Amino acid sequence: MKLDLVQVNSFRNINELSIVPAENLNVFFGANGSGKSSVLEAIHYLGFARSFRTNTHKNVIQQGSEGFTVFGIVSAKESIYKLGLSRKLDNSCTVSIDGAKTKSAVELVSLLPVQIFTPQSSELIIGSPKLRRKYLDWVLFHVEPGFAKEFAIYRRCLLQLNAILKDKRYSENLNTEQDYWIEQLCLVGERLSSLRTELMSGEFLSFIQYNLREFLPEFIFDFSYYKGWEKDLSLKESIYKNRERDKRTGFVSSGFHKADIRIKINSVAANEVLSRGQLRMLVAAMQIAQAQYLFSKNEKSVVFLLDDVGAELDTDKQQLFINSLINTGSQLFVTAIDKNQLGYLAQYRDKKLFHVEHGQVIEEI
Missing domain, CATH: 1.20.1050.90 (RecF/RecN/SMC, N-terminal domain)
Known part of the structure; x- marks a missing residue:
């Protein structure tokens, strides 16, 4: 499973976002509070229909907006799916799969396996x-x-x-x-x-x-x-x-x-x-x-979200983790404050780097 397109509207400090991710590795870097974790959070909604940062959906709706929308085009073997999810201030949820709207998120979640690794992931143990x-x-x-x-x-x-x-x-x-x-x-x-x-x-x-x-x-x-x-x-x-x-x-x-x-x-x-x-x-x-x-x-491959992958992991462990995930066919979305923290990036050919500042996401060419 790969995300070929991600579009986000009125989500936290992201007014409007549209990116075409790399199949293997995507890195978002920028200062704390710039919005890079929000990109991962938006993708997380497509895989879980909820946030990994808050239990209150209206907290992620951009101030002054009536609701947020996340949309993704997913390729899987010979199939392509168009997935969308929106939430309003009244807590209503609308799910869209290939243009057909439904109130149930179960089918949406089943079409896009997503996992998240954050500094709080040790809570699993x-x-x-x-x-x-x-x-x-x-x-x-x-x-x-x-x-x-x-x-x-x-x-x-x-x-x-x-x-x-x-x-x-x-x-x-x-x-x-x-x-x-x-x-x-x-x-x-x-x-x-x-x-x-x-x-x-x-x-x-x-x-x-x-x-x-x-x-x-x-x-x-x-x-x-x-x-x-x-x-x-x-x-x-x-x-x-x-x-x-x-x-x-x-x-x-x-x-x-x-x-x-x-x-x-x-x-x-x-x-x-x-x-x-x-x-x-x-x-x-x-x-x-x-x-x-x-x-x-x-x-089926997994879309893997790595938020602040460098926290408490040395460079060798980070690289081992990322290599192991890529070997499973996973598509990775990684955040870091500075791309220089990830000095091993040069070895990966299929990658894209995105600079995030004040909710604006710009791909580095």
Whole structure:
């Protein structure tokens, strides 16, 4: 997947932008606050339908505007897609795919696999399990047909069960309703969990370990997947076992939504062993594995956004990271304050450099 054209309107300090990116490497340089991260943020909307910097969409709308628009032309094998997304101050969202408008962003996101690497990416390791679940689910969303639909069913069942658990009025009807939703949740939850388990025990894990031998050869990593409930019980058995406790707390404590990836070095949690720079390289190895696996399964490449790639990574590690991504067929969008920070750029032939100043993006010739 490659972005052949990117157009942005009324997005943060970018009034109007239209660029034709290089197929491999695109570098945006300029002072802090110039707008280079905003270019990446706009592209991120095409791949996630949301920002990586704020949860409030109206915060990215340029002051004085009614809304923003991001448009991209994507080439994939022999297909070309025209993708657009706009958001208004009233929080309404319109998605356009080849001129057809829809309110759902699922199809848009499925057509353009995007990943982001920022100075905050270490949160994947040191942050909450939710981030590690999202890491796995991004892969399954792009590889497994029907995953998004089943994931939505699971969430709906979980919301219904939690609502029942919070209802302090006991009745036989309420108990019967709870049994129904438990049955539905377990049916889809076991299937979804098996997909994650297979992912973390096969080729995908092999890609992670291969990258780590390149990036952090001084360590031996052990990855394990905790499915979210007792390993000797089925999901239904676990939910019924904890039913009374769940009534007291008001939420389902067992299930697909409680899973986690556990990463250790010599039986010690990786985040307690690694430096900040090493944590970033661990994340880099894991994210590259996403691109490698996606390409191995359906020959889709990833649009990769690297925001401030030089933060806590020395030149050799930066170059190793970028080379590894390019080898997956990824299209890269990289930001830096000064292009001289990336002294290794000369070795790349298929690249474009863009100077960003006060929201204006000018390609260097």
